[in-house]
Amino acid sequence: MGGRREGPLMREKGQSLRGSRIAIAIVIGVLLGCVFAVFYPHGLFISDPPIRNRRIGHSDLKISSASCESSEKVDTLKSDILSLSEKNAELMKQVKDLTGKLRLAEQVKDHAEKQVLVLGKPHKAGPFGTVKGLRTNPAVVPDDSVNPRLAKVLEEVAVQNELIVALANSNVKAMLEVWFTSIKKVGITNYLVVALDDPIEEFCKSNGVPVYRRDPDEGVDTIGKTGGNHAVSGLKFRILREFLQLGYSVLLSDVDIVYLQNPFNYLYRDSDVESMTDGHNNMTAYGYNDVFDEPSMGWARYAHTMRIWVYNSGFFYIRPTIPSIELLDRVATRLSREKAWDQAVFNEELFFPSHPGYDGLHAAKRTMDFYLFMNSKVLFKTIRKDANLRKLKPVIVHVNYHPDKLPRMKAVVEFYVHGKQDALQSFPDGSE
Numbered sequence: 001m002g003g004r005r006e007g008p009l010m011r012e013k014g015q016s017l018r019g020s021r022i023a024i025a026i027v028i029g030v031l032l033g034c035v036f037a038v039f040y041p042h043g044l045f046i047s048d049p050p051i052r053n054r055r056i057g058h059s060d061l062k063i064s065s066a067s068c069e070s071s072e073k074v075d076t077l078k079s080d081i082l083s084l085s086e087k088n089a090e091l092m093k094q095v096k097d098l099t100g101k102l103r104l105a106e107q108v109k110d111h112a113e114k115q116v117l118v119l120g121k122p123h124k125a126g127p128f129g130t131v132k133g134l135r136t137n138p139a140v141v142p143d144d145s146v147n148p149r150l151a152k153v154l155e156e157v158a159v160q161n162e163l164i165v166a167l168a169n170s171n172v173k174a175m176l177e178v179w180f181t182s183i184k185k186v187g188i189t190n191y192l193v194v195a196l197d198d199p200i201e202e203f204c205k206s207n208g209v210p211v212y213r214r215d216p217d218e219g220v221d222t223i224g225k226t227g228g229n230h231a232v233s234g235l236k237f238r239i240l241r242e243f244l245q246l247g248y249s250v251l252l253s254d255v256d257i258v259y260l261q262n263p264f265n266y267l268y269r270d271s272d273v274e275s276m277t278d279g280h281n282n283m284t285a286y287g288y289n290d291v292f293d294e295p296s297m298g299w300a301r302y303a304h305t306m307r308i309w310v311y312n313s314g315f316f317y318i319r320p321t322i323p324s325i326e327l328l329d330r331v332a333t334r335l336s337r338e339k340a341w342d343q344a345v346f347n348e349e350l351f352f353p354s355h356p357g358y359d360g361l362h363a364a365k366r367t368m369d370f371y372l373f374m375n376s377k378v379l380f381k382t383i384r385k386d387a388n389l390r391k392l393k394p395v396i397v398h399v400n401y402h403p404d405k406l407p408r409m410k411a412v413v414e415f416y417v418h419g420k421q422d423a424l425q426s427f428p429d430g431s432e
């Protein structure tokens with residue numbers, strides 16, 4: 001089981017290493033160009049001595065004209081360097097985008113090969129250590145008739161059949177603004193707000209934020225307007241179903257989240273559900289053996305249990321597969337019948353195995369890297385106090401562990417986007 005701990009962070013590094021090597025090579029090239037441009041403006045092999053040496057010229061007039069000329073030259077050089085470094089930044093961005101696309105293409109190919117291997121005609125198991133079960137289930141056939149209007153919206157908004165989706169009503173307007181501002185800032189275009197009331201729809205439209213409003217006469221929407229948190233949570237799973245039926249993968253997002261990088265460059269896409277965790281270290285996030293001690297049992301006093309901190313149902317990537325849709329249906333059904341916390345139900349349906357009287361869900365799941373997809377406990381308890389970890393740039397930060405969400409979201413922006421080193425200091429670890 002030791003191999004399981006090979007962290008996503010490390011694989012991530014390996015995968016992006018090639019990309020960053022290319023990027024580094026480009027940067028070095030451009031920088032060298034700048035250096036030569038400054039010191040050898042006429043080229044390396046021109047016999048004319050550099051301007052600097054002319055300072056000891058024979059006439060004052062000549063000197064001043066030379067220095068005037070040279071300061072002009074310096075100015076043009078400066079602007080050249082500026083435009084070069086702008087071009088360089090643009091190139092870096094393109095390299096990053098390409099790396100993401102390349103990785104996506106490799107993932108698709110890899111998954112397709114495994115599907116052929118497993119779903120093809122019956123076959124013998126391969127040699128020791130070479131067999132791998134299928135975790136990437138095939139996507140459903142898109143069915144536009146489910147909701148033609150939404151289908152049209154998604155055609156415009158989605159990129160490679162993926163998008164970020166958030167539900168919002170007027171209660172969360174201020175957080176929504178921080179949310180979409182951070183999304184725009186990192187250059188994400190494939191995101192959509194499902195507006196649950198008119199003011200939020202208007203707010204999105206006036207800010208150029210892609211928005212979708214369900215038809216007002218659809219029954220579920222009265223929940224969105226008047227319902228408390230939990231009723232809205234049930235609604236979330238019902239609405240999500242339509243996106244999956246239309247053939248899209250959804251990165252479901254709460255609005256108490258700040259985006260610092262494009263999450264689509266950091267997904268594995270090999271499981272039905274890929275989710276951020278409420279865990280705060282390797283053990284709690286990725287699972288561990290928790291020993292239960294019962295001394296009266298003597299020789300057998302130790303019972304081993306398996307524990308894992310729950311997945312966060314406020315930020316997960318869900319692929320359009322049958323197990324995914326079954327999960328959404330199970331959760332929505334239970335939430336309509338019991339008074340339960342949607343995140344608890346989401347996890348129980350995802351993890352509890354089949355047993356007498358119960359058929360468990362057979363869905364593949366993956367826990368996101370808790371440093372990259374960071375919850376606010378990790379940030380405020382650990383990261384901000386550790387000089388090394390402070391340098392790490394997460395993909396998102398979810399202020400899920402704290403009730404004073406808006407000020408903490410703003411502080412996250414100050415710290416990671418504007419580099420204000422003490423922006424996180426004034427907050428307590430937990431709530432007081």
Ligand SMILES: *[C@@H]1O[C@H](CO)[C@@H](O)[C@H](O)[C@H]1NC(C)=O
Pocket residue numbers: 005006007008009010282
């Ligand atoms: C957590 O796991 C990662 C990846 O395997 C590893 O690099 C790191 O050292 C581990 N951290 C601790 C505190 O064990």
